Amino acid sequence: VPDRKMSSPGLMATSPPQGDDPKESLDEEKVTVLLRPTAGAPILKNKKYNVSRDKTAGWINSFLRKRIKCLPDEQVFLYVSQAFVPSPDQTVSNLYECFGSDGKLVLHYCKTQAWG
Amino acid sequence: MAEDTEVLREVWNGRIPVCFRLDSHELSSIEEPEPYFLLLPRMSYLPLVTDKVKLHFQKTVSQEEGDEMWFEYDDQPLKWQHPIGVLFDLHGNPDQVPWNVTVHFKRFPEDELIRCPGEEAVESLFMSTVKEADFLKHRGAVMNAMHAKEHRQFWLGLKNDRFDQFWEVNRRLMAVSSDPFRSIPYRIHQTDKPFIQEPVKPTTTEDEPILLSDLIREKIPHAAPTESGESTYQILVQGIQPPLTTPLQYLSEHFSHPDNFLHIAIVCR
Numbered sequence: 001v002p003d004r005k006m007s008s009p010g011l012m013a014t015s016p017p018q019g020d021d022p023k024e025s026l027d028e029e030k031v032t033v034l035l036r037p038t039a040g041a042p043i044l045k046n047k048k049y050n051v052s053r054d055k056t057a058g059w060i061n062s063f064l065r066k067r068i069k070c071l072p073d074e075q076v077f078l079y080v081s082q083a084f085v086p087s088p089d090q091t092v093s094n095l096y097e098c099f100g101s102d103g104k105l106v107l108h109y110c111k112t113q114a115w116g
Numbered sequence: 117m118a119e120d121t122e123v124l125r126e127v128w129n130g131r132i133p134v135c136f137r138l139d140s141h142e143l144s145s146i147e148e149p150e151p152y153f154l155l156l157p158r159m160s161y162l163p164l165v166t167d168k169v170k171l172h173f174q175k176t177v178s179q180e181e182g183d184e185m186w187f188e189y190d191d192q193p194l195k196w197q198h199p200i201g202v203l204f205d206l207h208g209n210p211d212q213v214p215w216n217v218t219v220h221f222k223r224f225p226e227d228e229l230i231r232c233p234g235e236e237a238v239e240s241l242f243m244s245t246v247k248e249a250d251f252l253k254h255r256g257a258v259m260n261a262m263h264a265k266e267h268r269q270f271w272l273g274l275k276n277d278r279f280d281q282f283w284e285v286n287r288r289l290m291a292v293s294s295d296p297f298r299s300i301p302y303r304i305h306q307t308d309k310p311f312i313q314e315p316v317k318p319t320t321t322e323d324e325p326i327l328l329s330d331l332i333r334e335k336i337p338h339a340a341p342t343e344s345g346e347s348t349y350q351i352l353v354q355g356i357q358p359p360l361t362t363p364l365q366y367l368s369e370h371f372s373h374p375d376n377f378l379h380i381a382i383v384c385r
């Protein structure tokens with residue numbers, strides 16, 4: 001196995017943040033998550049949260065359920081990139097690295113399936 | 117485009133012999149039920165192939181106390197949302213088959229497992245994962261261009277173990293001729309941590325293929341072999357240890373699970 005420089009430029013596909021690196025200005029262990037309602041879902045007073053990287057999509061879902069006062073028989077769907085529902089055990093860290101940009105991870109939420 | 121059909125078939129036909137036994141504490145009948153043996157497809161998911169296990173054991177558990185069925189091996193609850201092959205590579209031992217899995221109908225571990233309300237839940241999470249993979253590869257363009265009928269064919273191909281039906285749709289998701297993968301959809305699994313999924317391109321800026329060894333050195337440096345080639349870790353893909361010099365693009369096209377993710381299990385031996 002040839003020993004190659006692992007951090008060679010271009011190896012990683014993360015989109016470089018514009019301007020100042022927002023990750024540096026923020027606690028390294030946290031990610032800024034923006035929660036946006038869609039398909040008529042209740043609007044949150046606070047849309048922006050700093051979430052620990054080790055939290056999961058399932059954790060955000062439970063958090064959201066409490067915030068928008070969901071009834072036990074109501075469902076809440078979280079969407080990444082307005083395209084897919086992440087696995088409940090997917091970490092915020094992975095989601096941010098793959099689908100975040102400009103230091104933020106945008107998640108859309110709704111009570112009925114909005115996409116797919 | 118994946119062309120090595122024989123490799124794809126071999127991967128698809130991967131099976132794991134499993135011996136299911138009911139947790140002895142959950143027995144409510146006098147007679148202990150016989151263990152139940154099944155040959156499970158690596159590609160599938162536990163809730164899709166364990167109806168017979170449920171039927172076999174359910175009658176020996178008292179109905180009032182019965183909860184959702186769940187599985188455990190060696191004190192590790194098995195997460196149904198990951199493919200069976202991944203669960204075996206991560207928790208099982210290829211030298212000890214059949215795989216002895218314990219069946220539970222009580223004390224559902226809410227902190228460790230998510231509930232599976234039914235087959236629709238498996239289908240929707242599976243299709244969502246395929247979309248996620250397509251998003252990483254093609255910005256979701258291939259899945260979006262497909263008809264609902266093709267999505268259905270794709271799912272039924274997996275569910276009913278039909279290679280041709282599945283690959284008729286999957287080859288479009290794996291096609292690279294017009295549009296190379298933007299990044300490789302992969303997940304690295306370890307027993308004691310959440311899985312790792314961070315963007316990695318198939319090639320470097322110099323157009324050199326990125327190899328499995330590159331990924332392991334970057335993400336799990338302690339699992340990479342030393343210069344003398346020694347390692348206490350096994351790097352498993354579909355139950356085998358592929359040469360670390362294998363390009364990720366090749367592995368992605370030929371050794372991914374039906375969810376289009378390349379699942380890599382790192383296990384300490």
